[in-house]
Amino acid sequence: MLELEFTARDLARTRFALSLLWEVVASVRILKNDHEEHGLFRPWTGQARRRLAAAGLDWALLADLVPAPPRTVPLFVAPPPTTPLADLGVELAVLRATPVEQVRSGLDGRWAPRSARVEALRDDPRRGLAELAELVEAYWEVALAPYWPRMRSLLEGDVLHRARLLAEGGTDRLLNDLDPAVGWDSDTLRVRHLYVRGARRLDGRGLLLVPSVFAWPRVFSITAPGWQPTLRYPPRGVATLWERRTAVAEPLAAVIGRGRARLLAELDTPAATAELARRTGMTPGGVSQHLTALRAAGLVDGHRTGRYVLYTRTEAAEVLLAAADRR
Structure with a gap:
């Protein structure tokens, strides 16, 4: 059991942030370990492996830096984000600027990863x-960027939910609702960990709360000196992230047309033109025309993977579908 001891100053400085760099690291952990507890991610892992192979991306260094327990990921690989906004460019700039001595100390420990x-x-x-920064950027584009609009919607929705809890019930309600492995009592946050134990004082630095899709079903913490104390936890609704929506929302179809509404519904997971044509029964030419219109309207994005362009919904499309579903 890890116990994080708060003062009034710590409570005042507790905040939320999103981290794309951590999602990369945590997703590599999922790809490397085809464990039963990761079954939730199988719709993603199968597609991600195929895309990484098709892109010819050698991500072995990332795999080496995310070892199986009890070896640990060096903290400099995915440090706590310095901004609340999700910005991979900023996080990679911090990674590139890591002091040499910090890199070496992170790789010298007893439980540090080992490879040539x-x-x-x-x-x-x-x-x-x-x-490493170039590799992270390439991995993100191939394996995670097509899914980011849905992930971001889920993560930002979780932060808004936590903000409402804080407004309605104060810090007690906020911290007691984070995860079943986390409990708040008497100015102490208790976190059930497999490998971390003991009490840690936050010493006025506050706690950074980072909702993370690929952290599920665990929580991860940073309490080492010199780093912002951080708790990474699964957001609400993560189990629904990979569910497919195939029903056409009639109110939306009345506005943008049934064909385009059907394509948006099918794009719960990224897909190429030929695959969408097969699913919907439309001609590839018809699908292409609809996708061009949806892309021009900011409802669809395209991501090239090898010889194919994979299409995915944007955040604007997620909002439209969610609003239509509520009618």
Whole structure:
């Protein structure tokens, strides 16, 4: 059991943030470990593996830096975000600027990851960090960017929900509702951990709360000196993230047309033109015309993977579908 001891100053400085870099790291953990508890992510893992292979992306260094327990991910690989906004560019700039001594100390511990690639990073941190940042960016584009609109909607919705809890019931209600593994009592946040135990004082630094899709079903914490104390926890509704919506919302169909509404419903997971044509019975040409119109309206984005362009809904489309579903 990890016990985080709060003062009034810690409560005042507790805040939320999103981290794309952490989602990359946590998703690599899922891809590497085909464990029963990760069954929720199988619709994503199958597609992600195929896309990474099709793109020819060598993500071995990332895999090495995310070892199986009891070895740990070095903190510099996914540090606490410095801004509440989801911005991979900012996070990668922080990663590239990591002090050399911090990289080496993170790779020297008893439970640090071990491989020839990790040793090369330790021997030449400046070059290694630049290569790692490029790899993270490429991995994100192939494996996660097509899903980000849905992920972001879920994560931001969770933060808004927590804000309402704070307004309605104060800190007690906010912190007691984070996760079944987390409990708040007598100015102490107790977190059930597999490998971390003992009491930690926050010392006025506050706690950074980071909802994370790929953290599920666990919570992850940072309490090491020199880093912002951080708790990463699964957001509400993560189990529904990969569910497909195939029913056409009639109110939306009346506005944008049944064909386009059907395509938006089918894009719960990224898909190429030929796959959408097969699912819907439309001609590839008809699908292409509808996608062009939806893209021009800001409702669809395209992401190239190898020879294919995969289409996905934007956040604006998620809002439209959610509003139509409520009618």
